[in-house]
Each structure stands twice: as C-alpha cells, then as structure tokens.
Amino acid sequence: MTSLAARSLGRLAANRSFFFLCDMQEKFQPTIKYFPEIAAVAQRLVSAAKVLEIPLIATEQYPKGLGHTVPEIDVSTAKVFPKTLFSMVIPAVEEELKKEANRKSVVLFGIETQVCIQQTTLDLLDRGFDVHVVADACSSRSQVDRMFALERMRSAGAFISTSESVICDLTGDSKHPRFKDLQKIVVTSAKL
Numbered sequence: 575m576t577s578l579a580a581r582s583l584g585r586l587a588a589n590r591s592f593f594f595l596c597d598m599q600e601k602f603q604p605t606i607k608y609f610p611e612i613a614a615v616a617q618r619l620v621s622a623a624k625v626l627e628i629p630l631i632a633t634e635q636y637p638k639g640l641g642h643t644v645p646e647i648d649v650s651t652a653k654v655f656p657k658t659l660f661s662m663v664i665p666a667v668e669e670e671l672k673k674e675a676n677r678k679s680v681v682l683f684g685i686e687t688q689v690c691i692q693q694t695t696l697d698l699l700d701r702g703f704d705v706h707v708v709a710d711a712c713s714s715r716s717q718v719d720r721m722f723a724l725e726r727m728r729s730a731g732a733f734i735s736t737s738e739s740v741i742c743d744l745t746g747d748s749k750h751p752r753f754k755d756l757q758k759i760v761v762t763s764a765k766l
Contacts, residue, residue: 582704584679584704584706584733585743586679586681586706586740586743586744587679587744588626588627588628588744589676589677590676590677590678590679591628591677591679591680591681591744592628592629592630592631592670592671592674592677592679592680592681593619593620593623593628593629593630593631593680593681593683594630594631594632594633594662594680594681594682594683594684594694595616595619595620595630595631595632595633595643595647595649595652595683595684596632596633596662596682596683596684596685596690596691596694597633597634597635597640597684597685597686597690598612598613598616598632598643598644598647598684598685599634599635599637599640599641599642599643599644600640600641600642600644601639601640601641602640602685602686603644605715606685606686606713606714606715607713607714607715607716607717607720608713609685609713610646612684612685612710612711612712612713613644613646613647614646615683615708615710615711615737616647616683616684616711617646617647617648618711618737618741618759618760619681619683619708619711619737619740619741620647620648620649620651620652621648621759622737622740622741622744622756622759623651624651625752625755625756625759626744626745626752626756628681628744629653629670629674629677630649630651630652630653631652631653631655631662631667631670632649632652632653632654632655633654633655633656633657633662633664633667633690634654634655634656634657635657635658635660635690636656636657636658637656653670655667660689660690660693660694661690661693661694661696661697662682662690662694662697663694663697663698663701671701678702678703678704679703679704679705679706680698680703680704680705680706681706681708681740682694682695682698682705682706682707682708682712683707683708683711683712683737684711684712685712685713685714686713686714686715686719686720687712687713687714687719687720687723687724688714688716688719688720688722688723689714691707691712691723691727692723692726692727695707695727695730695732696727696730699730699731699732704733705727705731705732705733706732706733706734706735706740707724707727707732707733707734707735708735708736708737708740709724709734709735709736710736710737711737712724737760738760741756741759741760742760744756
C-alpha cells in the first residue's frame with residue numbers, strides 16, 4: 575500500500591504548473607458535443623493562467639486541414655504548436671517542459687477526451703507529471719467515449735477536476751493577491 579507521503583495529493587501551485595490547451599479548432603465545432611460551452615470554460619482557464627502568470631501551451635491538430643484555435647479562446651499569450659501526433663507531448667512541447675523543469679503539474683483541457691487528452695495524460699504521467707484533467711473543459715463527439723476516457727485517466731493516476739476547483743486550488747486563500755481578479759472569472763458557473 576502506498577503511503578500518503580509517497581504519493582501525490584495533486585496540490586496545485588501557480589509556480590509549479592503549466593496549462594495545456596488541446597486542439598480547440600474551428601473544424602471540430604460541428605461535431606464535438608457542447609463545443610461552445612467547452613470553449614467558454616477553456617477561455618475561463620486561459621484567463622486564469624494569464625492572471626496567475628502560468629505558462630500556456632496550446633496545440634492544433636493538423637491546422638492546415640482543421641483550422642486554428644477558435645477565436646473565442648484567446649491564445650495570444652500561449653505558445654502554440656502544430657501537431658499530427660494525437661498526444662500534445664511532441665518534441666517542441668517537451669523542450670518547453672524542460673525549460674521550466676520546476677513545473678511538475680499540468681492542467682489539461684480541450685478535445686477529444688478519449689484521444690488527444692487521454693494520450694497526452696498518459697504521456698505526461700509516464701514522464702512523472704501530475705496531470706489535472708478539467709472535466710468541464712473537455713469533450714468528445716460521444717459522451718460515452720468522454721465518460722470512459724475520464725475513468726481510464728483517473729485509474730492511471732490523473733486528477734479529474736473542474737475549472738472552478740482548479741482556479742481555487744491555485745489561489746488557496748481569499749487573501750491571495752490576485753483573488754479578486756480570479757473571482758471575476760469564476761463568478762459565473764460553467765454551463766455544463
């Protein structure tokens with residue numbers, strides 16, 4: 575049996591975290607369930623990353639054919655990488671991870687839960703990262719696929735959470751110097 579001291583409790587700290595936005599692209603809008611809601615929650619997380627100065631890494635799956643990140647999500651402060659691999663853990667992203675080796679947690683959101691999110695999660699877990707999958711910011715074409723992917727990732731060791739929980743975990747206290755800015759972000763509940 576693993577002791578509590580030996581396993582991670584999934585505590586988040588802004589100075590030890592990355593935010594990963596996966597493949598929220600134009601061509602996926604018609605086929606992904608709840609795409610507008612997922613995009614709104616993704617923007618909520620992107621805004622929180624900006625306030626807390628957490629590095630944001632975004633990927634776009636084959637952007638030549640699938641388009642770029644939807645304009646509803648502001649990726650102007652993100653490092654955006656094209657990919658064909660399903661996992662976000664491509665060589666360029668691995669280089670970014672190495673540049674800030676003190677960061678050992680990844681907050682992951684986007685699409686599709688059973689493919690790119692799941693493969694990214696498994697690759698990051700395999701590399702020793704804590705992975706926090708934001709359930710209200712992930713979706714799929716099929717909610718059955720989404721449900722079982724979330725279950726598999728939890729079984730593999732990922733933390734399944736929500737956007738509000740992640741944002742509050744990162745502040746920890748209403749006396750946090752940026753709490754008022756973050757409170758404005760979470761005041762409206764995610765619509766899922």
